[in-house]
Amino acid sequence: xxxxxxxxxxxxxxxxxxxxxxxxxxxxxxxxxxxxxxxxxxxxxxxxxxxxxxxxxxxxxxxxxxxxxxxxxxxxxxxxxxxxxxxxxxxxxxxxxxxxxxxxxxxxxxxxxxxxxxxxxxxxxxxxxxxxxxxxxxxxxxxxxxxxxxxxxxxxxxxxxxxxxxxxxxxxxxxxxxxxxxxxxxxxxxxxxxxxxxxxxxxxxxxxxxxxxxxxxxx
Numbered sequence: 001x002x003x004x005x006x007x008x009x010x011x012x013x014x015x016x017x018x019x020x021x022x023x024x025x026x027x028x029x030x031x032x033x034x035x036x037x038x039x040x041x042x043x044x045x046x047x048x049x050x051x052x053x054x055x056x057x058x059x060x061x062x063x064x065x066x067x068x069x070x071x072x073x074x075x076x077x078x079x080x081x082x083x084x085x086x087x088x089x090x091x092x093x094x095x096x097x098x099x100x101x102x103x104x105x106x107x108x109x110x111x112x113x114x115x116x117x118x119x120x121x122x123x124x125x126x127x128x129x130x131x132x133x134x135x136x137x138x139x140x141x142x143x144x145x146x147x148x149x150x151x152x153x154x155x156x157x158x159x160x161x162x163x164x165x166x167x168x169x170x171x172x173x174x175x176x177x178x179x180x181x182x183x184x185x186x187x188x189x190x191x192x193x194x195x196x197x198x199x200x201x202x203x204x205x206x207x208x209x210x211x212x213x214x215x216x217x218x219x
């Protein structure tokens with residue numbers, strides 16, 4: 001067991017009854033307390049836990065932002081969504097290149113415009129190719145590039161369980177994958193907290209030359 005995992009356990013045990021201590025083994029991938037770790041901690045204790053990691057101030061600020069975003073969703077206008085989607089698409093090539101998805105890269109590099117759609121389209125799973133390809137590449141990049149460290153992976157487990165979005169986990173942990181200044185991951189968080197993570201799509205869901213991207217804010 002790593003020193004960091006042992007320290008994280010010590011912080012957690014302060015908030016659990018003695019009868020539950022035997023169930024705590026944060027080095028075990030199947031330990032339920034990994035996914036719900038911060039649910040048991042005050043903000044002060046969460047700061048103590050995150051101070052065990054590099055870039056602790058950044059981590060804590062993002063932790064607070066995610067915690068707030070879980071409860072308080074932010075309403076944005078269609079125009080604001082267009083600006084966020086532009087920022088999101090402007091910086092995703094690093095993820096798509098990692099996934100060898102040059103078809104999506106070529107489409108993004110040749111987008112003619114990003115427009116507000118007259119209506120929101122509810123795609124079936126996998127139909128929104130633009131979203132699916134980008135989301136999948138970010139998810140794979142995160143899994144491949146995160147250090148093989150139980151403590152860091154606990155942060156991944158918690159953020160993914162609480163938000164259900166790998167893009168938010170990537171935003172939270174971007175300092176561990178060398179992408180502290182990623183515009184795409186900042187935009188991914190903005191999309192999530194406004195409930196618009198998949199509210200953009202290629203026209204007719206086809207990657208045509210000089211294509212159009214549509215988006216529509218959730219109401």
